[in-house]
Amino acid sequence: MNGYGGNILRINLTTGEMNIQPLSEEMAREWIGQRGFIAKTLWEELKPGIDPRGPENKLVMSTGPLAGTLVPAGGKVSFGAKSPATGIYGESCMGGHIAAEMKYAGYDMIILEGACAKPCYLYIKDNQVEIRDASHLWGKGAIEAEKALKDELGEEFQICTIGPAGEKLVKYACISHDFGRQAGRTGMGTVMGSKNVKAIAICGSNSIPLADLAATVAKGKEMLKDCFAKENLDEWQDYGTAGVPVWANNIGAFPTKNFQSSYLEGNENLDGKVMRDKMVVTDKGCFGCPSPCGKYCYVKPYNVYTEGPEYETTALIGGNCVFTDIEQVGYLNYLCDELGLDTISAGNVIGFAMECYEKGILTKEQVGMELKFGDVESFKYLLEKIAAREGIGGILAEGVKYAAEQFGGDSIKYAIQVKGLEWSGYESRSAPSNMLAYMTCDLGAHHSRAWSVTHDIAVGRKVLEGKAQKVIDLQHIRPFFDLIGCCRLQWVEIGFELEHYPEVFRYITGFDYSQADLMKISEKVWNLTRAFAWREIEDFGRKYDYPPARFYEETVTSGPNAGDVLSKEALDFLLDDYYKLRGWDQNGLPTREKLEQMGLGFVVRELDPTAVNY
Ligand code: SF4
Incomplete structure (x- = not known):
């Protein structure tokens, strides 16, 4: 299929069974890739209530259709599972070179099930897949283990690893790759450790079919030229x-x-x-x-x-x-x-x-x-x-x-x-939209989905009106990059135009989607991951969206915003506005109408939203 590796590799670590299935066009069209594939797979395949550190959890590694192509910065991969850190949907994205290698090996998604009885690593060279002994790597640092495995297998392998914290199932263990890139958040390294998998080593030799090769090459060159022409490129590169x-x-x-x-x-x-x-x-x-x-x-x-x-x-x-x-x-x-x-x-x-x-x-x-x-x-x-x-x-x-x-x-x-x-690295008592972004992030208090401190500065740091809409827009745009396998930082940091992406997406996949169509798919995934939390936690809703009391009871102690606090009333105003604009009820749960409108009828059927107040 154009733009895709074309296959899903599934490995059961308990039994050693493996199979390679073709990726369906329906899956690609409806869920695009990466975060979309992960959310859909975890919803379908995980039983609610499982132990995130138990063998019933699955670790899904997935990338998107632009990864491994000549589109600038098409090198992102995500890992997803039920999060040990939060007990809800977990996912973390990583750069480096392994996303491209995974596509060249022919895979859009690798699903790890069960748990190996002994420390192992996964050897994946195109369709040669082996579960190998990793006793010599167990206990080594994440980067030390990557170096050791590179020495053993060769430079052509791209490798991700966990460190001792992942082996010991620390809840916020990360997955490491390329000597210092990490899928850091929500404990994906913990899930890998719970499966006794120290490393995944991938080497691929296939090419990626493209719907329109000439147009992709021309567009890729244009995108590169545009990127190089951006005024703040030099500063971004320097620091x-x-x-x-x-x-x-x-x-x-x-x-x-x-x-x-x-x-x-x-x-x-x-x-x-x-x-x-x-x-x-x-x-x-x-x-x-x-x-x-x-x-x-x-x-x-x-x-x-x-x-x-x-x-x-x-x-x-x-x-x-x-x-x-x-x-x-x-x-x-x-x-x-x-x-x-x-x-x-x-x-x-x-x-x-x-x-x-x-x-x-x-x-x-x-x-x-x-x-x-x-x-x-x-x-x-x-x-x-x-x-x-x-x-x-x-x-x-x-x-x-x-x-x-x-x-x-x-x-x-x-x-x-x-x-x-x-909480990620922005104190937000003087940045209401950013506070709301972290409160409502589907993963917990994380910056990758929406970050809006500059918006707060631009429109007024005490202003509450209009902030919820901004957060929602960002929660669709930023995670859109985690559907297609591309880094978002060119758009965020150097002002690269968003309009490039639907066009190049069309040349690569042949799917004729407008920007609005792609944003709608991003919104669909957002609703699905929210529903995932609802399915996992019986009393899930509004009370899970509040920040710690420090932020609404204590003032900032020093600096330009000393004395600032964001009251509980302000937080409620932001949440009310946010839920209404999202089409959710005032407890923060997606309504039946919203789920159906998003094409998430399967969620409606499973959660029976008629049981809540619509
Ligand atoms: Fe990787 Fe940074 Fe380039 Fe993004 S901007 S692709 S994170 S090196």
């Missing part, structure tokens, strides 16, 4: 997301001291220019990327190499745990990457523990040492305890929400999460 921390601090959005503040004194030392001078060895990009934002670094005082830190890492480790030395942040990023931990969740959990210690909720006896914000040893100690699930690390490994439930007292206010997922 990538590492250019963001100073800006975020100056507008009062940089998470500081476990989100008590949005302004960090000394933040200028975390600037991308400082990082470039002190640490950057080379720029690094994903497959086909015209604007490589990866910064590969040598952290001299610690004698380690690491990719990054990117903005979110600098925000959650630097700001949230109060480090103002970029080399310290670089070192802690390296540790997270080798242990296989999502830096957003890890920085958030550790900032939370540091605050609990400072406020006397945690004692030295419970922790095993004194904890201090800004202390490398404190961070490192907790990180290693978490990855090994030792002592206090056993509790923190379950995420900030669970830890607060164990610690009690006011700690639930300090657990900065939504739906169990630790």
Whole structure:
């Protein structure tokens, strides 16, 4: 089929059975790829109520029709499963080169079922698929294991791995690839670890059929030319997301001291220019990327190499745990990457523990040492305890929400999460639309689906009207890139035109979809993943969309937005507006009319929405 690898590879790790089935045109037309394929597959194949770390869960790896082609930055792949971190739909996207390799091997989706009795890795060379022993890799760091397997199999293999945290089923373990790219969020590395899969190694030799080769080549060249002509391309390439921390601090959005503040004194030392001078060895990009934002670094005082830190890492480790030395942040990023931990969740959990210690909720006896914000040893100690699930690390490994439930007292206010997922790197008491975006994200408090701080600044940070519509629009546009297998950062960061994509999508697949048609499919997936949470959690609804009480009860303590808070009334206004515009009821559940309008009749039949108030 044009634009697709053409097949679905299914591996049952319990029995060792494997099969390769052709991808149906109906699936491709209706769900496009990647996030669409994952959502549809998990809805159909997972029984509600299963243990996300049990063998009944499935790990689905999928990419989209533009991946592996000459469209700029067509190198994205997503992993999906029921999330161990949240208990609802989980998914995380990753760059690098493995998406293209997967297509060249002939696959649009790889579904892992069951669990292997012993540590294994998957060897996939076109249609030669083997479950191989990984006892020699077990216990190794994620990047160390990738290097070892590359040495063993050859450079032509693209490999993703988990670290020790994934092996130990820490709830926010990530999947790593290309020596420092991660599918970080919602615990996809945990699910891989629960299946005893240390690595997936792929090498492909097929080509991807295209509906109109000449038009695709011409359009690809035009897109590249357009990309190279963008004014801010050079700055983006020089610094990538590492250019963001100073800006975020100056507008009062940089998470500081476990989100008590949005302004960090000394933040200028975390600037991308400082990082470039002190640490950057080379720029690094994903497959086909015209604007490589990866910064590969040598952290001299610690004698380690690491990719990054990117903005979110600098925000959650630097700001949230109060480090103002970029080399310290670089070192802690390296540790997270080798242990296989999502830096957003890890920085958030550790900032939370540091605050609990400072406020006397945690004692030295419970922790095993004194904890201090800004202390490398404190961070490192907790990180290693978490990855090994030792002592206090056993509790923190379950995420900030669970830890607060164990610690009690006011700690639930300090657990900065939504739906169990630790909040990404923007303090949002002075950014209502961004607050709403993280509250309503289908995965929990994550920035990838919608991010709208600049919108709040442009239209007024105290304004509430119109914010919900903006969030909804972004929740369809940004995840659209996770349907087609492309990076969204060219559109987000350098002003690349969205209009290019429907046209090139048509040349590649032959499907004649307008931009509106593609957005409607993105909206359909949004409704399906919302329904997934509803199916999993009996009392799911509005109460799961609120942020922690810190954001509506405590004011920002310092910086340009000191004194700001977003009241519960304001949050309710935003939610009411959001649900109404989405066609959901006031408890935040999609109505029967909405589901039917989206072509989700199968959801209506399963959930029986007549049982709720329409
Ligand atoms: Fe990868 Fe960055 Fe390029 Fe996106 S902009 S494809 S994340 S290198």
